[in-house]
Amino acid sequence: MALNNTYDAYDARPVQQETAAGAGAQILLLALLGTAIGMGTAGWLTGLAFAFATWAVLSRALHRSRLPSFGPANRVTLGRATLVGGVTALVADSFRSAPPVSLLVGLTAVALILDGVDGKVARRTGTSSPLGARFDMEVDAFLILVLSVYVAMDLGPWVLLIGGMRYVFVAAARVWPWLTAPLPPSTARKTVAALQGVLLLLAGADLLPHAVNTGVALLALGLLVWSFGRDVLWLRRTSRTRSGAPAAEAVRELVAQ
Numbered sequence: 001m002a003l004n005n006t007y008d009a010y011d012a013r014p015v016q017q018e019t020a021a022g023a024g025a026q027i028l029l030l031a032l033l034g035t036a037i038g039m040g041t042a043g044w045l046t047g048l049a050f051a052f053a054t055w056a057v058l059s060r061a062l063h064r065s066r067l068p069s070f071g072p073a074n075r076v077t078l079g080r081a082t083l084v085g086g087v088t089a090l091v092a093d094s095f096r097s098a099p100p101v102s103l104l105v106g107l108t109a110v111a112l113i114l115d116g117v118d119g120k121v122a123r124r125t126g127t128s129s130p131l132g133a134r135f136d137m138e139v140d141a142f143l144i145l146v147l148s149v150y151v152a153m154d155l156g157p158w159v160l161l162i163g164g165m166r167y168v169f170v171a172a173a174r175v176w177p178w179l180t181a182p183l184p185p186s187t188a189r190k191t192v193a194a195l196q197g198v199l200l201l202l203a204g205a206d207l208l209p210h211a212v213n214t215g216v217a218l219l220a221l222g223l224l225v226w227s228f229g230r231d232v233l234w235l236r237r238t239s240r241t242r243s244g245a246p247a248a249e250a251v252r253e254l255v256a257q
Helices: 002-008 015-036 041-065 072-093 099-123 130-155 157-175 187-204 212-242 249-255
Strands: none
Touching: 002 130, 015 041, 041 072, 041 130, 072 099, 099 130, 099 157, 099 187, 099 212, 130 157, 130 187, 130 212, 157 187, 157 212, 187 212
């Protein structure tokens, strides 16, 4: 009974206030961008939709996880999400007119740099959580998707494979549940994931010849296909071993690669 009382006494207001502040920061950034470049309706609507979706999904996840506090690492990730919302609005507005490349590159570069900060903050402050890791991953994945849309406008729709591959993997996992099994740590996987944003940003920065930009995007796609393919093969192999021999050898093989 005491346990139930403690569970029922959970106060979600402190963490919900943080998500509301994040939504407010997103709207403020959109207002600044709108003033600076005269952002059109598409940019505003897309940016506002991103802000609302982030607030709604994160609020629900926080309520279900019942975290006692938002935590410094999640604040960094929320700041990154705000920047990603700005990039999303700029890309949506680019269908009307090209946004200032320097502004798009600047927002994206800061978001990519901060990607290496939130994890370190979580470890140093002892505030790592499954929700924080998932939040970080989803922000990364959406930024890659948005960047792939932007680059695809110049190089062609095949670039969308880069941003869409992770979401195809998630959809496939609903059909083949063995894809949801946990993967062992892999430095190669983390490196490939980190390179996607850098390579897409380079391809979209309009600094290199068109042929070189195409090569950069192809490199990003090739690395991603290799990384996903390696993981899928490992998951398939280990799913077959669960009913027989342990998969320890398969784990060692993947980590060693």
